[in-house]
Amino acid sequence: MKQVYLDYAATTPQSIEVAKAMKPYSGKFYGNASSLHQFGQRAHEAVEMSRQNIAKFFNCFAAEVFFTGSATEADNLAILGVIKNSKYHVVTSIIEHPAVLEPIKHLEKLGEIEATYLSVDKNGLITPEQVEKAIRPNTVLISIMYANNEIGVIQPIAEIGKTIKAVNQKIIFHTDAVQAANYLDCDVQKLGVDLLTLSGHKIYGPKGVGALYVKKGVAIEPIMFGGHQEQGLRPGTENVAAIAGLGEAIEQIKNEKRKMKNLEKLRDRLADGILKNIPKTSLNGSRDHRLPNNANISFAGVEGESILMALDQKGIAVSTGSACASGSLEPSHVLMALGLSHQQAHGSIRFSLGKYTTQEEINYTLKVLPDIIKRLRAISPLK
Amino acid sequence: MIPYSKKVLQHFNKPHNYGKMKNHDAVGEVGNLVCGDVMKLYIKVGKNAKKQEIIKDIKFETYGCLSAIASSSMLTDLVKGKTLEQAMNFDRQEIVQELGGLPAIKIHCSVLAGDALLEAIYDYLSKNKKPIPEKLAKRHQQLQKDKVSAN
Numbered sequence: 096m097k098q099v100y101l102d103y104a105a106t107t108p109q110s111i112e113v114a115k116a117m118k119p120y121s122g123k124f125y126g127n128a129s130s131l132h133q134f135g136q137r138a139h140e141a142v143e144m145s146r147q148n149i150a151k152f153f154n155c156f157a158a159e160v161f162f163t164g165s166a167t168e169a170d171n172l173a174i175l176g177v178i179k180n181s182k183y184h185v186v187t188s189i190i191e192h193p194a195v196l197e198p199i200k201h202l203e204k205l206g207e208i209e210a211t212y213l214s215v216d217k218n219g220l221i222t223p224e225q226v227e228k229a230i231r232p233n234t235v236l237i238s239i240m241y242a243n244n245e246i247g248v249i250q251p252i253a254e255i256g257k258t259i260k261a262v263n264q265k266i267i268f269h270t271d272a273v274q275a276a277n278y279l280d281c282d283v284q285k286l287g288v289d290l291l292t293l294s295g296h297k298i299y300g301p302k303g304v305g306a307l308y309v310k311k312g313v314a315i316e317p318i319m320f321g322g323h324q325e326q327g328l329r330p331g332t333e334n335v336a337a338i339a340g341l342g343e344a345i346e347q348i349k350n351e352k353r354k355m356k357n358l359e360k361l362r363d364r365l366a367d368g369i370l371k372n373i374p375k376t377s378l379n380g381s382r383d384h385r386l387p388n389n390a391n392i393s394f395a396g397v398e399g400e401s402i403l404m405a406l407d408q409k410g411i412a413v414s415t416g417s418a419c420a421s422g423s424l425e426p427s428h429v430l431m432a433l434g435l436s437h438q439q440a441h442g443s444i445r446f447s448l449g450k451y452t453t454q455e456e457i458n459y460t461l462k463v464l465p466d467i468i469k470r471l472r473a474i475s476p477l478k
Numbered sequence: 479m480i481p482y483s484k485k486v487l488q489h490f491n492k493p494h495n496y497g498k499m500k501n502h503d504a505v506g507e508v509g510n511l512v513c514g515d516v517m518k519l520y521i522k523v524g525k526n527a528k529k530q531e532i533i534k535d536i537k538f539e540t541y542g543c544l545s546a547i548a549s550s551s552m553l554t555d556l557v558k559g560k561t562l563e564q565a566m567n568f569d570r571q572e573i574v575q576e577l578g579g580l581p582a583i584k585i586h587c588s589v590l591a592g593d594a595l596l597e598a599i600y601d602y603l604s605k606n607k608k609p610i611p612e613k614l615a616k617r618h619q620q621l622q623k624d625k626v627s628a629n
Contacts, residue, residue: 398514400543404482404490417543418514426514441514474496474547476507476518476539 099411099456103297103388103449104244104274109340110299116343117301120336128333129324138335145342152345153291153308154282161307161325162338166273166294169307170194170238172329173269173290176315177236178202186229186237188213188221188250190429195238195271213239217434218381219248223258230259236267241275241286245416245429245445246380247389249279256287267313273297277348278355278386289313295337299450300344304337351450359387361457362448366390368461373468379430379443388448391416391430393439394468396477402444405467411460416443438477483578486548493551495558499537504605506597508621509590515542517550519594523562523602530561538594545584549573549591557595566599566614568592593621 100108120141126134128142143157150157163169175198178185187199189212202208211229213221221239230237237259242249252270259268269290272281276298283291290313295304307329309315315328322330370376375395394402399415406413416427418441425431426440435443446460472478482490499520509515517540524534536558538550552573557565570592574580580588600618603610610618 396541398542398546401490401547404544408487408491437511437514441511474493474539475541476516477541 097410097459099459101446101448101452101456101460102412102414103452104247104445104447105414106296106302107299107449108451109296109301110344110347112347113300113340113343117336117340120339124335126335128335138333141335141339141342142333145338145345148342148345149293149306152281152348154284155308156311158326159309159311161309161328162333162341163305163307163329164303164331164334166271166292166297166305167194168329169292169294169305170271171198172307172315172318173292174198174236174238175202175318176328177267177290177313178208179314179316182233183208183236184231184234185210186213186226186234187211188215188239189432190215190219190243190245190248191238191240192244192271192273195240195269199238215248215432218384219243219246219379219429219433220381220384221250221255223251223254226255227258227262230262230266234263234266236269238269238271241270241272241279241281242386243380243429244274245427246391246433247274247386247447248380249275249384249386251384252286252288260287274386276345277351278388283308283310290315293341295341295344298344298348301337301340304334304341306341354450355387358448358450358452361452361454362388362390362446364454365446365448365457365460366392368457369464372461373465377439379433379435379439388452390446390448391443392446393430393435393443395438395442396475397468397471398441399443401471402442402467405471406444406460406464409463409467411463414445414447416445417441482544482548482581485552485576485578486545486580489548489551489577490544493538493547495537495551495554496539497537498539499535502537504598504602506594506599506601508593508597509542510625511541515546515587515590516540517542517546517590517594519550519553519591519598521598521602526561530563532559532561533557533565534559538591542587542590543584545580545587546590548577549580549587550594552577553588553591553595562599562602565595566611568595593617597621 124137126138128138146157146160149160267289270288271292273294289310291308293306296302379391399417403415416430418426430440502520503523506519520537522535526532536554540550573588
């Protein structure tokens, strides 16, 4: 059976270049990067080379790049690491990834902070004015994601950054750039951010590695203890192979950016093909301020997990914002934030394309999808 | 992803007895859009050789996940031809067993299917002014209460 992977926002396949860059450190060069002998120094060099690649990508100093075990960990470090005072106020948005929302809610529950959750408009966008209005004299941290994982909507991070700093230079501005890194400018000077989160496995790199950019001078404390690694901010023996892979993945992004127009064309072909040929469908989130690889579409009268499973049996892999798929009772908090009805949110499918997606795969998807929707609608009581 | 049995996939891909029933005698509807499950069950009541009332025909319409659709389909297979008495006491565990198991978080789909059947029978009995067993009346009240709180 054909295998069509359209879930690149969940994870990406590792590129050949990345696998090649990692191989020596999974085998021959097994040293601990902290050891002084040659075994250790070989590993240390790999870690530092990767750090330099990432620093170049962020347009920052190498000493401002910290490796973590995942992007979730980097988000947690960004939030829990800068909060040390119970008088603090934090601003974030209601469409953030759980890796940002949950640590903030945790601190709120402990009574350590007050938090403001900014709403989004029907396109999924936050304005700099909204952020400005939410700032209080005791606001210390603002965390707004660069591009959303479910709907691919891009926030005006540079404008928000400027606005924040104009109000109060001291406020720490964090952005989760996990989904954005493949496609958008991650120059931290241009973005005006103090903290930025990166993931390995969303950019054709390995799983189990992430990074946090921390601007020099930002007061941040570790959330784990027991080692001097990463300047004491993230103790634990470095996952050298994964870090080498992440560095190579960043290197490859530069080569890929040229092909973005192509990817966008494929995505448009898919989205327009569905919206035109299948009645009662709608695109969720802004069309213009959107990652080139994302199409999130609601199908009226059908539940998302049943579409997902029917597509899976045709070899096509996608995601859904339906509650059934997540094991909770509530559908996607992101889709609900757009003002969608429960039915629209439960009937949503996220198609996310990537650099290995072909036109043939899109054509195949467009061929099998109408019949699946027709069949499921025939079973449904909602007409 | 959750592994599903072959039987579940078969009933999902080619469900039995689905669609609207014209000239139905009663209908049961359960679930709600908030949770993402809506089931509608139509029944036609007839009589067997012993003059007992039986489910002569049954059809379903389901908005929901794979397990909800497969559970509905299996239910219609299992209770078609049963007397109303038997159908009222139908053990919904049977749906799960006959499907070759369901993941733990999907068991509620089989419960929903069982409730849709009870609601259809309740509808039939009350429409025809027939005595309603206490157990059935109680479950009906509970389901109506759940509906109100979900909406």
